[in-house]
Amino acid sequence: MEDIIEKAEQFVSNLFETRLSTVNFYHNINHTRRVVEDISQLAEWEGCSEEETKILKLAAWFHDTGFVEVDKGHEEVSVKFAQEFLHSNQVSKDVIDLVTDLILVSIKDLKPKTNLQKLIKDADCSHVASESYFEISNLLRKENALKLDTSFTDLEWLEGNKEFFEWHKFYSDSAKLKWQPLKALNLRELNAKIDKIKAKQASKKSSNKFGRGVETMFRVTLKNHIELSAIADTKANILLSVNAIIISVALSNLVPKLDNLSNAFLVWPTLILMLFSVTSVVLSVLSTRPNISNVNVTKEMIMNKQTNILFFGNFHKMGLKDFEWGIDYLMENQDVLYNSLTKDLYYLGLVLERKYRLLRITYTVFMFGIIISALAFIISYYNFMKPLKDLV
Structure with a gap:
């Protein structure tokens, strides 16, 4: 058998x-x-x-x-x-x-x-x-x-x-x-x-009660903020490049000539130009320097709408399983999802405000630095040339 x-x-x-x-x-x-x-x-x-x-x-x-x-x-x-x-x-x-x-x-x-x-x-x-x-x-x-x-x-x-x-x-x-x-x-x-x-x-x-208008509002507004952030970074990079060129030219052409007494009139204008250029570089760097949160995000914070895990600066310390749970929770709870998008928009706006404020200060410093440096060169040159004319 x-x-x-x-x-x-x-x-x-x-x-x-x-x-x-x-x-x-x-x-x-x-x-x-x-x-x-x-x-x-x-x-x-x-x-x-x-x-x-x-x-x-x-x-x-x-x-x-x-x-x-x-x-x-x-x-x-x-x-x-x-x-x-x-x-x-x-x-x-x-x-x-x-x-x-x-x-x-x-x-x-x-x-x-x-x-x-x-x-x-x-x-x-x-x-x-x-x-x-x-x-x-x-x-x-x-x-x-x-x-x-x-x-x-x-x-x-x-x-x-x-x-x-x-x-x-x-x-x-x-x-x-x-x-x-x-x-x-x-x-x-x-x-x-x-x-x-x-x-x-x-x-x-x-979610249909919110309508496409709400989704379009978030999409367009976030897109505009991101584009504004990219513009701010581009402006900061321009200032960094221009001032780096000015500092390089000053260090390579002006500074070596300052040990000659005939060029003594260039000391103060050069120092002023270098000071404003370095200040502009520092401010440009500050405007683009990222800021990452050190807060440990918990499930309770997500459920209580106290954080936004859509931003990497908030979830970078979370474990993969907790992050996956958080994303699933957002998808299942629309009010929490829209609250996170609102927070994302708000804090992106704060970052933009800081960037553009620092950029405005940087451009102002750069503008006055160029003006003051040019005036310093003119005044120094005039004061240097006047004794020579008197001697003649």
């Missing part, structure tokens, strides 16, 4: 490999192997005899072979494959009848009567208690979408899964004891996913 199990495995594997549609992402050899493993586990827990276990395994191997020909009513085709295989291997009629009954009981609306029927029924739906339930469910979703030529939204699929959970029940005592708690955990996670999607949809619906 053990030899017939190995032959059945080989037969079904070859059948699926050669004839099963490539769109059977769920009803394939992987599902069949999983059912065989689970039926073996249930048989052990239930204390089934060796003969009963082998019969259960045979039924598990053949229960979905009908999918190579049809989807609806595949159980009858599966019975045909099983009977032909068992007859060809000279299996007794009693065993063939048992295997037939076990395959047919896998029809969705049929309720099992015998203990073996309960076990095959439970094993066929054991994935509801699997740790990989959602991955397995997605395979069935993909298969149904292609075969039915339709698509399911995440919410539609999850709610369909929930209906199946509520309809489904385990029949054997072992499955109730071992798998029911795991099924309950999957149902809880399923409900959580459904609630999360519904909350997001409700948030999107509530």
Whole structure:
């Protein structure tokens, strides 16, 4: 009998490999192997005899072979494959009848009567208690979408899964004891996913009350502020470049000549020019120097609208998991999201005010520095040349 199990495995594997549609992402050899493993586990827990276990395994191997020909009513085709295989291997009629009954009981609306029927029924739906339930469910979703030529939204699929959970029940005592708690955990996670999607949809619906005008206001205003910030940085860079050139020229051409007495009149004008140029450079640097917060942002601060994690200067000390939680929280709570955008706009405005204030001071210093330096050169040159004219 053990030899017939190995032959059945080989037969079904070859059948699926050669004839099963490539769109059977769920009803394939992987599902069949999983059912065989689970039926073996249930048989052990239930204390089934060796003969009963082998019969259960045979039924598990053949229960979905009908999918190579049809989807609806595949159980009858599966019975045909099983009977032909068992007859060809000279299996007794009693065993063939048992295997037939076990395959047919896998029809969705049929309720099992015998203990073996309960076990095959439970094993066929054991994935509801699997740790990989959602991955397995997605395979069935993909298969149904292609075969039915339709698509399911995440919410539609999850709610369909929930209906199946509520309809489904385990029949054997072992499955109730071992798998029911795991099924309950999957149902809880399923409900959580459904609630999360519904909350997001409700948030999107509530967002409509703000209208496109509010979103456009934030988008345009933030864009204008960013452009103004870029203009301020460009102006600061221009001042930095101009004053760096002035300082370089002064250091390379004027300063070396100051040790000559004939050029003594250049000392004060050069010092004045250098002083104003250095001051302009310092102010330009201050206007572009970034300021990063050292506050450790917490979840409570986010929920209480006390911070804005849309700005990197605030979230740079947060861990990745906390930051991901914060972004999810913003997406799920529109009032907090708009509050963060408002804070972002406000503090960007404060930064711009500081930049333009320092730039105004810098331009003023630079302007007066050029004027005073030019006047100093003129006055010094005049005072230097006047004694020479008197001597002449």
